[in-house]
Amino acid sequence: ILQSHYQQIRITFDYTHFDSLDPQYKNHSSLLRSRILPDVQNFWEQALRVARLPTALKINPEFCPYYTSTTHIEPGIANTDLVIFLHANNEDVCGQNEILAAAESCQKDQYDRPTVGITYICMDEMDINNDKGIDEIKHLLIHEVAHILGLRAADMAFYRYRNGAPRTPRPLNLTEVTCVDGRNATVQRPAENTLQMGFTNRGNRYYELVTPTVQTVVQNQFNCFEMKGARLENQFEDNCFGSHWEARLFTSETLSSVATPASHYLSPLTLAALEDSGWYIANYTQASISPFGHGAGCPFVENDCIVDGEVPNWGKDYFCNDTFRDGAPIKCDPMHRYMSRCDLVNYNYHPLNEPPGPTYQYFPENKKLGGFLDTADFCPMYSNIVVDCEDPTLSADIREENFGANSKCFNSNMGRPLCMKYHCNAEQNKVQI
Ligand SMILES: [Zn+2]
Incomplete structure (x- = not known):
């Protein structure tokens, strides 16, 4: 065509x-x-x-x-x-x-x-x-x-090249594969040029979409040029390969599976995947940059979010280790919309929720500690909302503070973050408040 x-x-x-x-x-x-x-x-x-x-x-x-x-x-x-x-x-x-x-x-x-x-x-x-x-x-x-x-595990075997030729040879055969949850299934497996299996540093199995535009977009997103593709969610999926972007890496992307009212951005990644299906040509001006992990480098992609209970230096904008309680420190969420508390909890006190398994434990002294977002590999984040900086019904009690659509959350040295009006100055490459 x-x-x-x-x-x-x-x-x-x-x-x-x-x-x-x-x-x-x-x-x-x-x-x-x-x-x-x-x-x-x-x-x-x-x-x-x-x-x-x-x-x-x-x-x-x-x-x-x-x-x-x-x-x-x-x-x-x-x-x-x-x-x-x-x-x-x-x-x-x-x-x-x-x-x-x-x-x-x-x-x-x-x-x-x-x-x-x-x-x-x-x-x-x-x-x-x-x-x-x-x-x-x-x-x-x-x-x-x-x-x-078409952004579904079941559709990926049907993706085509731009010239219309199938990426996975036809006729599609049923093959036995090991799914992300470890069980075996007989499915139409997309070819290696489209979907590859891998393991995290913790040995957790995942599949990743490795089509060319997707690869370019994820490398740019994280400033990590070792990446082969975009990892698909490997927890709580009702299919073999995953139909969402991995929430540990893509928390703020619209196509991750994050149930909390976090900010969501339909990023170039989702449009790239649809374009690489061969069925569409994407208009990237409709996409927004997903701020979570943007430019954070290969350690963000490859390493544990918490090492021996501590947040590594490269992770300080995204992860946290304060246990959730009244009076816990308040900081901006990674997308800078909300004042939030760290969502690290002791799962002993949340008996209805599945605690982190051995490959998702980051606190050697207490294996029941973990972030509340299970799909984000139990990595603790400032996701527990205290104040929405975009809520226009709030009024400021500090002179500099401002709530509404043009406000973002800024960490400060005043004991808590501030919601302030901001402006992106493209000429100086700076955020002005
Ligand atoms: Zn979904």
């Missing part, structure tokens, strides 16, 4: 299932339809170009039983490259583990690009009463649509 034939992707959301919802969800569904999903659609339509479908998109009811009208089967949906059906409050998805949303795709075009998807939304878990909650739902749905677009 010639690159000039790529045009802006056309996404259609089908809200028909919202019509049968209980009236108590009326506000949720109207907000999703009128404000949140149009933003999500606009984000991805600006971000990606595709080889458009030349004809109407006809849904195959055998693979995708989600159609809401027989016209979706024949004559099909016109002027659309991807249709996404929205289902709310599905009992199989919602109500377990505080899941907010999930997504899958069920049909592909002749180049294997996903064309039909379904997104499950759990409305009881959504906070729609303030802008912050609404913004989080928007980011969550941008995340889910990325899975549908």
Whole structure:
């Protein structure tokens, strides 16, 4: 396919299932339809170009039983490259583990690009009463649509070169592989030019996406030119290889699996992976730099976050070792949005949470100590929010302090950090406050 034939992707959301919802969800569904999903659609339509479908998109009811009208089967949906059906409050998805949303795709075009998807939304878990909650739902749905677009372990064997040739030889064979959780599975394994297995310095197995644009982007992200690719999450995944970016490295990326209300950035990495699928050309002006670990160097990528209970010098902007309690020191979170406390806890006092296993223990004197973000390899971070610097309803009790959209958190020598208005001076390459 010639690159000039790529045009802006056309996404259609089908809200028909919202019509049968209980009236108590009326506000949720109207907000999703009128404000949140149009933003999500606009984000991805600006971000990606595709080889458009030349004809109407006809849904195959055998693979995708989600159609809401027989016209979706024949004559099909016109002027659309991807249709996404929205289902709310599905009992199989919602109500377990505080899941907010999930997504899958069920049909592909002749180049294997996903064309039909379904997104499950759990409305009881959504906070729609303030802008912050609404913004989080928007980011969550941008995340889910990325899975549908092809950022899924199950899609990686179908990735293609830019010229349309498959990266993994066809026909795809089932092979036995060892999954990240150690069990064996028989799956369609992507070729070594796409997905490779590796082990951390602690011996934890992972898979990493090693396609060329992804490799360039991760090397630039961390300023570490030894990196072969982007590590995929290897804990609590419901698939063999991982469908998210490893939270230990990519905590602030939209496509990591971090459940806390941390700041999320859809970074060039996610667009690079979608571009390397061969199905899209990405518009990188839609991406934001993910600040966590940005420019932190190879030690950040390769070494333990905590060594003998201490934060190594290279990790001081990201990790911490103060046990969480009232009165514990307050510092800025790694993304400089929140005043926060370190999330290091003693798992003896959190019996409902799985404590760190032997390969995730960093405190020799107490093996039950660990950070609260398990997907981030139990590395303790300032993630326990005390004050949101972007909360415009807060008022300052120190003259220099300022809260709102243009404020960030700055560590200070005044006993606690300050929320202050900032400005990036591109000419001097400095942040001014
Ligand atoms: Zn996900």
